[in-house]
Each structure stands twice: as C-alpha cells, then as structure tokens.
Amino acid sequence: MTNETNAAPTVAAFGTNDTPIWGMSAEERLRRIAKSRGHAYDPAAASGPLLLSNLVYVFDPAWMAHLETRPGTVMTRRGVPVLAHVEAGDRTAVEAAAKGAPLPAHLTVVAAEAEGGILNEALRKREKPFAEQLTPANVAAIERLSYLGAYKGVTDLLTKYLWPKWAFALTKLSAKIGLSPNGVTAIGSVLCIAATIAFWYGWFWTGLAAGLVFMVLDTVDGKLARCTITSSKLGNAWDHGVDLVHPPFWWWAWAEGCAAYGRPLSDTVFWWVIGAMLFGYVAQRLIEGAFILRFDMHIHVWERFDSWFRLITARRNPNMVILFALLLVGRPDWGIVAVAIWTMISLLVHLWRLFQAMARRSRGQAIESWLA
Structure with a gap:
C-alpha cells in the first residue's frame, strides 16, 4: 500500500527504550527530529500516512529526510524495521515484522547497512547514515556515530x-x-x-x-x-x-x-x-x-x-x-x-x-x- 495523498506523514512510534542518548530519551529525540522536519508527532497515530519509528533503535535524522518522499518504504537494520513511511493500515504489519514476521510484499525495503549510502546535500557528502539498536553498552559508540554524521x-x-x-x-x-x-x-x-x-x-x-x-x-x-x-x-x-x-x-x-x-x-x-x-x-x-x-x-x-x-x-x-x-x-x-x-x-x-x-x-x- 502506498501513500496516495499529499498529506504530510505523522511521526509515530512503537516499542520502548529507557536508555538515554545525548542526555535525552529515544522518544524525546524522535519528537525533536519530527519537529525539526515539520511533522506532527503522535506515537499512537492510527490514520493517514505515517513515519513509523521503532524506539528500540535510533537513527540519523538523514533517514527521515530520505524516507519522507518515499512512501511505501521501510528502512531496516539487520532485517528489523527501524523507520517506515507507510499508511496507517500497514502499522500492525511493520510492528509484527520487528518481532520476526515477514514484511508485506508491497513495501520496499532499504537496508541501513547497504553500501550505496545516500546523498546528504545539506552536509555536502554521500554517506551511510547510522541506524543502531540503542543499549547502555553502545551509547558511546552511537553518540560518536551521531557526531560524525x-x-x-x-x-x-x-x-x-x-x-x-x-x-x-x-x-x-x-x-x-x-x-x-x-x-x-x-x-x-x-x-x-x-x-x-x-x-x-x-x-x-x-x-x-x-x-x-x-x-x-x-x-x-x-x-x-x-x-x-x-x-x-x-x-x-x-x-x-x-x-x-x-x-x-x-x-x-x-x-x-x-x-x-x-x-x-x-x-x-x-x-x-x-x-x-x-x-x-x-x-x-x-x-x-x-x-x-x-x-x-x-x-x-x-x-x-x-x-x-x-x-x-x-x-x-x-x-x-x-x-x-x-x-x-x-x-x-x-x-x-x-x-x-x-x-x-x-x-x-x-x-x-x-x-x-x-x-x-x-x-x-x-x-x-x-x-x-
């Protein structure tokens, strides 16, 4: 299912994560990214186009910018959905895929670890933005990735x-x-x-x-x-x-x-x-x-x-x-x-x-x- 409307997607979320990064929670970081990109933030949004985020993971804001114009696309890390631009009707399927179920065939998958990377015009570089599971053990590594990004x-x-x-x-x-x-x-x-x-x-x-x-x-x-x-x-x-x-x-x-x-x-x-x-x-x-x-x-x-x-x-x-x-x-x-x-x-x-x-x-x- 693809987004057939011109409505800006709402940023939504699922999962929980108590590990802070740069002095804020994963959810607060997501809320700030949404605001900076001009999106409404409603974790439980159940209608319209969504930018659906898995709070177990954190990602470079460049990924949100990349997916904004790509409805029907799911960015994954090691096969697990991290961020998806989907219609609300696909929300349940994406959440199920985070637990091991297959993603619907009509959704396009972009792997965060793919070698091609994406162009970040604002920062004048082609990059492979980070998307990593946020745990206490890898906070320092993710903060460094965030900084370098x-x-x-x-x-x-x-x-x-x-x-x-x-x-x-x-x-x-x-x-x-x-x-x-x-x-x-x-x-x-x-x-x-x-x-x-x-x-x-x-x-x-x-x-x-x-x-x-x-x-x-x-x-x-x-x-x-x-x-x-x-x-x-x-x-x-x-x-x-x-x-x-x-x-x-x-x-x-x-x-x-x-x-x-x-x-x-x-x-x-x-x-x-x-x-x-x-x-x-x-x-x-x-x-x-x-x-x-x-x-x-x-x-x-x-x-x-x-x-x-x-x-x-x-x-x-x-x-x-x-x-x-x-x-x-x-x-x-x-x-x-x-x-x-x-x-x-x-x-x-x-x-x-x-x-x-x-x-x-x-x-x-x-x-x-x-x-x-």
Whole structure:
C-alpha cells in the first residue's frame, strides 16, 4: 500500500527504550527530529500516512529526510524495521515484522547497512547514515556515530582533520552540563572579538590562541545542535552571521597590528592587501551564491577537484594556517601579504570553475555533483 495523498506523514512510534542518548530519551529525540522536519508527532497515530519509528533503535535524522518522499518504504537494520513511511493500515504489519514476521510484499525495503549510502546535500557528502539498536553498552559508540554524521564531508583541512577529536570532546561536555548551542556560540563570539582586538595591537600569539578556541567552538555549536536536535533560527542566523562577518575584520586588524609588532606595512602595501582581501572575500562569496542559483548545488561539490580545493581555499581556517606559519619566523607582515595573494588566486580558481560550468551547460552537458 502506498501513500496516495499529499498529506504530510505523522511521526509515530512503537516499542520502548529507557536508555538515554545525548542526555535525552529515544522518544524525546524522535519528537525533536519530527519537529525539526515539520511533522506532527503522535506515537499512537492510527490514520493517514505515517513515519513509523521503532524506539528500540535510533537513527540519523538523514533517514527521515530520505524516507519522507518515499512512501511505501521501510528502512531496516539487520532485517528489523527501524523507520517506515507507510499508511496507517500497514502499522500492525511493520510492528509484527520487528518481532520476526515477514514484511508485506508491497513495501520496499532499504537496508541501513547497504553500501550505496545516500546523498546528504545539506552536509555536502554521500554517506551511510547510522541506524543502531540503542543499549547502555553502545551509547558511546552511537553518540560518536551521531557526531560524525553531523560533520560536513566537504570542508577545510583544519575542520576535517584537526578539529574532530577536540570538538567531539567539547560537544559531549556541553551536552553533559546542559550548555546550549547558542551558549557555545556566545562564548565563541566573545573570543572572536578578543582575537580581533589582540591582532589590532600586535598581540598575535594571544590573538591566535583566542582565535583557535573560537574556531573549534565554531564547529562545536553546530555539531551540538545537530546531535541534540536543538537547531533554531536564531542560533543558525547568529552562527552564520558571525562566520560571515568576522574574517575581514581579522585580516584588517592583523595588518594594523604589524606596525605595533615592529613589522609595519608600507601605506601602499597595506591598502593593496586590504583591498585584495576585501574584494576577494566578497567576490568569492558572490561566485558561490551564483553557482548555487544557476546549478542548485555548492560549487565545492561539483567535481572532485572542487571538493579538494575547498580544503585549502582562501577561507578563514586555511588563511590562519598561513598566518601562523609565517608568524613562527617572526614575519606577520609576510603572512598577511601571503593571505592576500592566496585570496586572489582562490578567487581566480572559483571564477574559472563558474565559467567552466556555464560553458558546459551551454553545450548541453549536465552539471551534477560527483557525490550524487
């Protein structure tokens, strides 16, 4: 039986589970996932289309997003139904299948352990989302899977390779003490401002220390929100707003601070650096936006090259690696000049990729993500 109506499915549940995960029960987690996806939650729903969840298991929210548009589909783990998009009339059959009975032949089965995985466009990656039985013995393992599932597949080299262990520990600590994602963002915002002030006065090592903690917390707030299913419009706007606004202030402050440090830039070099970085920063953002508007995907997930280049492109974290490396040899002035040059090179690469995509489409070629 398939869903023949356009009604949004209600999230329902069966089974019980007293084991908490990320400080909440399996049912509370399911309720939050339902709310975040815009679904009504009624555990005992007995009419209309349902997204029916087995509370003995927990799953990555990506599974709910995947099944929303696939009525008549059951996601299983080792043959046991975990989440099903079915009509209410199939509810009894799905619950019976969780106890060993066969599923009705008209339902399509998707195994969570299948190798193909699914595309998560929001996090720019093809993934195999977790779906696991929740028991006290495997809470730690599932929390780690949940955390890793919240990670973007295409990002910069620090976020991808250096931050994960630090951010995971801080995410667990934040959840344990009840610190909200917005609380983490607030702490990070203060450190971001402190770093800006330190750079301005030439206290580069102090600024780098404050900036390092801020950059890690910038990862923690988003992961905490996804793991505890507590994302909010305010938190999202605040986090992304800080991310968008602060980098030019950091570069300007660093350039100013070179004089206090004893390595001043000449007026000509100073304004060339500031102009290049401001223009390059804004132009790259506009190119990324234009690519999304024209091709309905991020430029960084078009081809393998684009995903690789995102590791090192002139965004905040790779730029900070450049500044750190040249500060080690006592030349913060060389560092900010190098960042300006790298910003312009990155701009040219992105402009070239945009024009390439436009040219290929004009020749009738499809522009699709290599992750799809």
